[in-house]
Amino acid sequence: MSNNTTCLGCGSLETCGCNDPGSDLISTSEVVYTGPNLPGTGIQTCQNLTEILQIIDAEILAIKQIITPVGPTTSTTSTSSTSTTTTSTTGAGYYSWYLGGLVNLSSPCTSAVLLPVLYTSVPVLANGVVLYTNTGLTIPYNGYIYITNLSTRWIVASGGVLSAANSC
Numbered sequence: 301m302s303n304n305t306t307c308l309g310c311g312s313l314e315t316c317g318c319n320d321p322g323s324d325l326i327s328t329s330e331v332v333y334t335g336p337n338l339p340g341t342g343i344q345t346c347q348n349l350t351e352i353l354q355i356i357d358a359e360i361l362a363i364k365q366i367i368t369p370v371g372p373t374t375s376t377t378s379t380s381s382t383s384t385t386t387t388s389t390t391g392a393g394y395y396s397w398y399l400g401g402l403v404n405l406s407s408p409c410t411s412a413v414l415l416p417v418l419y420t421s422v423p424v425l426a427n428g429v430v431l432y433t434n435t436g437l438t439i440p441y442n443g444y445i446y447i448t449n450l451s452t453r454w455i456v457a458s459g460g461v462l463s464a465a466n467s468c
Contacts, residue, residue, distance in 0.1 A: 394419045394435055401444035402453060412448050425449060431460040
């Protein structure tokens with residue numbers, strides 16, 4: 301049995317999930333984008349689909365890293381002689397969030413600008429959570445009336461309190 305050459309890059313002895321090897325398949329490297337240059341992603345006219353998918357994947361990964369909160373780390377220590385297990389939190393006692401501030405109230409889910417990192421004492425953003433501008437959680441956020449994490453938007457009331465969550 302020879303390697304499957306119909307699915308480019310597969311190298312499998314099977315059909316690697318592709319159609320029947322006898323059918324006409326087009327590689328994504330042979331499909332070319334013919335639209336205008338796309339400044340948001342850097343995709344250029346005449347780039348092939350393989351390159352475009354790699355660019356889009358990298359952009360999605362970058363966005364995920366921006367909007368994923370970073371929180372305190374927890375360590376567990378066990379002592380076998382006394383059968384005592386101790387769990388302690390190390391590092392900062394806050395969660396950091398990279399959020400978009402909504403600058404166009406007529407289009408609140410599409411016109412976000414990246415804010416400096418904001419901080420909370422809880423790992424989930426929800427109604428009633430307070431946002432802070434410092435790691436000591438002593439200076440409440442006071443900025444854009446709306447903020448978003450690219451999937452939900454909140455009204456920010458006085459004192460940095462989130463309220464009235466809506467999906468974007």
